[in-house]
Structures are given as structure tokens and as C-alpha cells.
Amino acid sequence: MIEQLNPDEKERLCRKLADNLPALRAKASLTQDDLAECLGFSRQTVNALENGKRVMQWSTFTSIVLFFLQGDEIRALMEAMDIYTKGVQVCLQPNHNLFRRPTMENLEQRGFNDSPKIINASESHMALVFLLDTSGSMSGNPIRDLNAGLNRFKEEVCKDKQTRDILDIAIVEFNSTHRVVQEFVPVEYMNEVKLDASGGTVMAPAIETALNMVNDRSKFYRTSGTVPYKPWVILVSDGAPGDDISYAIKRIKDMEEYGKVSFRSLGVEGYDSKVLHSLSGPKVMKLTGTDFTSFFDWVTKSMRSVSQSSPHEKPEAVNLSGNVVVDTNWD
Numbered sequence: 001m002i003e004q005l006n007p008d009e010k011e012r013l014c015r016k017l018a019d020n021l022p023a024l025r026a027k028a029s030l031t032q033d034d035l036a037e038c039l040g041f042s043r044q045t046v047n048a049l050e051n052g053k054r055v056m057q058w059s060t061f062t063s064i065v066l067f068f069l070q071g072d073e074i075r076a077l078m079e080a081m082d083i084y085t086k087g088v089q090v091c092l093q094p095n096h097n098l099f100r101r102p103t104m105e106n107l108e109q110r111g112f113n114d115s116p117k118i119i120n121a122s123e124s125h126m127a128l129v130f131l132l133d134t135s136g137s138m139s140g141n142p143i144r145d146l147n148a149g150l151n152r153f154k155e156e157v158c159k160d161k162q163t164r165d166i167l168d169i170a171i172v173e174f175n176s177t178h179r180v181v182q183e184f185v186p187v188e189y190m191n192e193v194k195l196d197a198s199g200g201t202v203m204a205p206a207i208e209t210a211l212n213m214v215n216d217r218s219k220f221y222r223t224s225g226t227v228p229y230k231p232w233v234i235l236v237s238d239g240a241p242g243d244d245i246s247y248a249i250k251r252i253k254d255m256e257e258y259g260k261v262s263f264r265s266l267g268v269e270g271y272d273s274k275v276l277h278s279l280s281g282p283k284v285m286k287l288t289g290t291d292f293t294s295f296f297d298w299v300t301k302s303m304r305s306v307s308q309s310s311p312h313e314k315p316e317a318v319n320l321s322g323n324v325v326v327d328t329n330w331d
Contacts, residue, residue, distance in 0.1 A: 005087050013083060014056040017064060020081050021050050027074050039063055040220045044212045054209065057183040062092065118168065118220075119186045124311050125166050126229040126303065127184060127217040129210045132195065133237035133268075134173045139197035141290040142238060142268055149292030150193040157300045158188050163307040166229075170213055174206035175199035184217050203241035207233075207248040207279075214261055227311045231261055234299070238268035240275050249278050256281075266295060266324070273329045284327040285320060294322025 005013075017024075025035055032046045048054035065084060068074045078084035118125065130150065134143065150171075158164045169190045171182040176199030182191055214231035221228035255261040264283040265276040268290070276284045287295060301318040309315040320326060 005091055009087065010058045010061070013085070013088065014058065014061045016081065017061055017083050018049050018052065018056045020083065021046075021064070023081075024068055024074060024077065027077055028068065028071060035067075039067060040216070040223050042212050042216050042219070044208075045216055048209070048212075053205075055180060057180070059183060066092065119165050119188075123166060124226050124229055125168055125221050126306050127168050127170070127214050127221075127231035128299075128303065129170045129172060129213055129231070129233045131206060131210045131233055131235040132171065132173045132181075133175075133201060133203075133235075133239065134195050134197045134199075135175045135201040135239060136198050137201075137239050137270060138268070143195055143197040145290040145292050146236065147193050147195055149296045152293070153296040153300060154187060154190050156296070157303060160304055160307070163300075163304045164188055166307050167303050168217065170210075170217075172206050172210050172213070174201070174203055176202055178202065178206035178209060180209065180213075184213065200242050201237070201239045202243045203237070204243050204245045204248045207235070207245065207252070211248075211251060211255060211261065218260070229306055229311045230259055233261055233263045235263070235265045235276070235279065236268065237265070237272075237276065238270045240272035245275070245279070252279055267327060273327055276327070277330050282326075282330045284330070285324050286327045288323040288325075291323060294320070294324045297322075298324060 025032070030038075032043045032050070035041075036043045036046045045054065049056055049060070065078065065088065068078060069084075075084060132146065138146070154169075157167060164187055167187045168184045169182065169187045170180070170184040171190075171193065173179050173181050173195060175197070181193070181195070210233045214233060218228050218231060252261070252263045256263060262283070263280050265280040265285070267273060267276050267284060267286045269287070271286070273284070273286075285295070298318055298320055302315070305315040305318055
């Protein structure tokens with residue numbers, strides 16, 4: 001029977017690997033760019049992991065450890081650093097064949113007692129990031145209803161097999177700081193969402209993280225030999241940012257121009273329409289009240305429409321309904 005590492009031990013191991021990643025790279029004579037290319041990440045992701053700006057997830061830990069196991073000296077170094085522990089060795093044993101270079105078969109698709117990274121790798125896939133404002137102004141009914149809406153969204157979208165099999169979800173929250181709540185997983189493996197609201201509204205780093213994540217995910221899809229759908233980022237906010245988002249605006253526009261992302265926004269009561277339009281252009285919706293049911297119904301139907309199209313086609317648009325309408329304050 002495979003040993004199950006408890007969540008606290010996994011968290012400790014992830015922190016330990018992140019702290020020692022520069023030393024392991026140096027031992028392997030790898031730059032951040034080299035490691036990113038080998039693992040299908042972006043250099044920004046590797047940099048964020050090494051500098052503590054992004055929390056390492058267990059699936060990322062296992063991918064990096066398995067990559068470094070190709071060298072006996074680095075294996076010994078990981079053991080000395082208390083990273084490649086007996087528990088990790090037992091946990092990874094069923095998939096512990098060494099490899100010269102990560103591939104879809106031996107790296108990206110492994111679960112290791114965690115969520116699989118992709119389902120039906122031979123098919124085109126759709127990446128969706130929910131970028132969520134959890135500042136103090138979202139406390140009470142807004143955050144409660146947002147949690148309920150997200151969890152219901154998972155249930156509803158999984159009822160359609162075609163959509164379920166192509167849709168991968170990630171969640172990033174922002175308040176006075178930002179955090180990756182859910183790394184990309186097939187939607188049916190999305191964890192239950194239990195967000196709390198507090199703090200201010202620092203938006204730019206969260207946007208950067210979300211954009212890096214969709215870039216990473218698109219690279220990952222291409223390593224599987226499939227053409228990805230254009231990824232979506234949906235920002236949900238009820239306020240204005242307390243930081244400078246000018247670079248984020250420019251980056252979104254650049255990525256939109258090259259077809260690398262579709263960045264959409266939903267304004268909750270109290271939101272700054274001008275700010276959201278600066279980020280999403282005309283693709284801004286507004287919510288009346290705090291019931292997110294109609295919004296997530298629209299997202300579900302939109303993802304279903306994507307699943308019924310090809311990556312080179314424009315999916316059929318889904319009309320908004322209920323308490324969600326288009327924000328027309330767009331110049």
C-alpha cells in the first residue's frame with residue numbers, strides 16, 4: 001500500500017524544495033530558463049517559486065523531484081536536504097522510473113496521490129482562471145455567495161462529459177496580497193472553495209500571476225501535441241485597485257492582440273467600471289446583488305459552447321441573463 005503523506009508534511013516538503021531550488025539548479029548547471037523549458041513552466045514561475053512569491057503545490061513538487069532524480073549526485077543532495085525523504089520515495093515508487101527528459105507520459109500526466117494534471121491529453125483543452133477579489137469589502141454575503149457559486153459551478157459543468165473532459169480550472173485570490181488557491185486541474189478535481197474576505201485590494205501581482213499561469217498551461221498543452229483553446233481569465237471585483245496596474249493593462253492588451261488570452265471582468269456592487277474596462281475593454285459584466293448563480297450559469301454554458309467548437313473557431317456566444325448584464329460604460 002502506498003504511503004499517504006499528510007498535508008502538513010507535503011507543505012513542509014514543498015517549502016523545503018522551494019528554498020533549495022536554486023542550489024539544485026546550480027548543481028545541475030541549469031538556469032531558470034533551462035529548468036522552465038524542461039518542465040513546461042515559464043521562467044517567471046520558476047523565479048516566483050524560488051523567491052517565495054508563489055506557493056509550491058504538491059503536483060509541482062513531484063514534477064521537479066522526478067526531474068532531478070535523473071542525476072545520482074542530485075538525488076543524494078535532495079536526500080541530504082531532507083527533500084527526497086523515505087516517505088517521498090514510497091509515495092513516488094509506482095512511477096519511479098528515471099527519465100532523460102520530461103514527457104507527457106512520464107511527467108505531466110502523473111497523479112502521485114494528487115489530482116491528475118490533464119484528462120484525455122490527445123484532445124484540445126481549455127484553461128480558465130478565476131481571478132477573485134477577496135478584500136474586506138467582499139465580506140459577508142458577497143464572499144459567501146461567491147463560494148457557493150464556485151462550488152455549484154463545478155457540479156453543473158461536470159454534468160456534461162464533453163465539457164468536463166476539456167476544461168481545466170485554476171483560482172487566484174487577491175486582497176492585500178495574492179495567493180494561488182487552486183493550481184490548474186481538470187475541473188472535476190477542483191477542490192471545494194472556502195474563501196475568506198479581508199484586507200485591501202492589491203491587484204497587479206495577482207493579474208501577473210494569472211497571466212503567467214495561462215501561458216504555462218498553454219505551453220503544457222502544446223507539449224502534449226494538442227492545440228489549446230484560447231484561455232480565459234475572469235476577474236471578479238467589487239472595488240478599485242490600491243496599486244498601479246498600468247503594466248498589467250499593457251500586458252493584457254499585448255496577450256489579447258496575439259490571441260494568447262481572453263480577459264473578462266465581472267463587477268460586483270461598488271466596483272470601478274473604468275478600471276475593469278481598462279483591463280477587459282468591452283468584455284465587462286456587472287452583477288446586481290450578490291447571487292452569482294446567473295453568472296456561473298453563463299460561464300458553464302460558455303465553456304460548453306467552447307467544447308463544441310474547434311480551437312480555430314470562434315465559439316457561439318452565450319447571452320447573459322438574470323441579474324448579470326453587460327456594462328456598457330465603454331468608450
